[in-house]
Amino acid sequence: MATVPLLRDEEAGAAALAVFDDIRAKRQTDYVNNFWRALAHDPATLKATWERAQAVMAPGALDPLVKELIYIAVSTANGCDYCVHSHTAAAKARGMTPAMHGELLAVIAMAAQTNALATALSVPVDDRFKA
Amino acid sequence: MATVPLLRDEEAGAAALAVFDDIRAKRQTDYVNNFWRALAHDPATLKATWERAQAVMAPGALDPLVKELIYIAVSTANGCDYCVHSHTAAAKARGMTPAMHGELLAVIAMAAQTNALATALSVPVDDRFKA
Amino acid sequence: MATVPLLRDEEAGAAALAVFDDIRAKRQTDYVNNFWRALAHDPATLKATWERAQAVMAPGALDPLVKELIYIAVSTANGCDYCVHSHTAAAKARGMTPAMHGELLAVIAMAAQTNALATALSVPVDDRFKA
Amino acid sequence: MATVPLLRDEEAGAAALAVFDDIRAKRQTDYVNNFWRALAHDPATLKATWERAQAVMAPGALDPLVKELIYIAVSTANGCDYCVHSHTAAAKARGMTPAMHGELLAVIAMAAQTNALATALSVPVDDRFKA
Amino acid sequence: MATVPLLRDEEAGAAALAVFDDIRAKRQTDYVNNFWRALAHDPATLKATWERAQAVMAPGALDPLVKELIYIAVSTANGCDYCVHSHTAAAKARGMTPAMHGELLAVIAMAAQTNALATALSVPVDDRFKA
């Protein structure tokens, strides 16, 4: 249960509704997911987050699917269950296969364990790794 | 400064040295980085970690460069400075361009901020995101 | 579902019950929330936690509402859903308005993203920021 | 040592330099701190981060000093040493006294410990804490 | 709800089923818990994780119960609710008493708070603590 009520369309103000409409248009779906409905209490943050997300997740030097895999990795390390779910769904929609999902999780788990080892050992950074 | 001394070749036992030799052969370099020299105090974990890392990071459904980007993402979220450095270097060696690096960081930052928002709002997972 | 049963008044020992009574008296309510009922299995930690919490959260150089905002920020970064809920409720009870809540979340999200960027870039601390 | 070189003014491109100039003008100082010099490799993220930071940290329903305290709290929980240093300096510049600093740290520590207890006990959220 | 369906025996492939059988034989129970059923989509990671877990958690210089306490501590700090539950159950099965559980939580909470204080203060490591 959220710490704020999720706003239905008829409860959202004009500024929030404009973002909902843009989400619908850009994604070509009527569905607006819970994250945006919770954020709608603060239309300024809603708009800034949605606009920045579009810019960041657009095709560029990295493929949108690769960006979704990175998003899942960060969300997992930060323990955000909502984000793990929403971006796993987004990655599948962009073509993530079960084999890719499996390898993604194996890399996340490998990193988590070597992160822990390097931290517990407080390994000094090799000179050759410094920019 | 590490919580254990980094082992030079002449200080490492036979089991650890065998792993050092394999690292050198597989990577075609004489250089063994500090992480493995710190782990060498425990040859069983050294060997298990090195072998699992090779299996996990090998080409498969995901490209090795993509795997390095995911590794950087997890290491950043976990705050492992050593790992951020070593895998940023590894990603560059595998072809990560400055533009790719920039987009990687933008996605990591985007995920970190929406992770925080979703957690502070405790947004319930949409039914359609559940497997 | 907790990893231990929540103790009702009639299940709690005398030492735990004394803390429950103090919670009721200080907060002027009959309600003892789940956190304390779970902690009641270890009356020493229950008592130490409750007493320290009162000392720390009391008015001082910082206003109690400001302290609640800080509490929400830490709880969000640590991913503690229970704490996010209980301290969001506490902050509202102390006067947090929706506008303040929105700004709090915007700052938390801003910090989360620049934390990630600074860590991924391993930015060295400027001399002028050192005490 | 950063994972990228810090860009001096003469190494930064025009877009990054324009942000540096805006930082100098808004802060009324010649000094541009290391975070922005590291971010300057990606002028789009540099500009987006600087502009969002100004909007988020401006006076509003919460005082700018309170926002800095929240920033320190998040940065501490996320283990970002650079951010802890830069925002502790910023908070002092905005009037944080040693007494306020002490109380801030006491609240952060209190939250950290109850976050851990609530997580280890997996305490279910009380109905009355739900929005 | 998991991000992948939990595989029942009749849905798992031969490689995954062989691991399920080994789990049953080693633990002398018919029950295979959800973690392994979710991992079964990727039999290679399932097998590697199960085999490494057995090696790591076996009696050695540290007692298996002590290893379970350490596992709970890490899982708590990482905010993994599933792991907190499964390893609290495992620790109880290995003889963790309520008094031990209480002391474990008190140490976890103590560490969490001093971790936060040391990070917020950025305390430099004493020379005598370096290896």
Next chain:
Amino acid sequence: MATVPLLRDEEAGAAALAVFDDIRAKRQTDYVNNFWRALAHDPATLKATWERAQAVMAPGALDPLVKELIYIAVSTANGCDYCVHSHTAAAKARGMTPAMHGELLAVIAMAAQTNALATALSVPVDDRFKA
């Protein structure tokens, strides 16, 4: 470099000095480590932290060495370099052998990786693991 100056004996106030003296007496050493010298700016938190630490780390249902191992585990997961160093030194002083250190790190790494897998898979808690 700390965010506050470390206080030498002659700079500390009477209340902080009394804690320093107690640390010296209880530990039977003249050395007061940096953590306490940084905390000395806030004598109330210094005293509360020192007193709670003594109560929590005392022999009880768990051995003091086991408590130090748990402390290292939490400090690693929280990424606190100072705490990893100080408690690794404390554990060695209490009898942690290299073999024990190696097994501790192997368990920490194992937990870190299964924490990540369980979170990325969002595995639902088995009914039998609930209290």
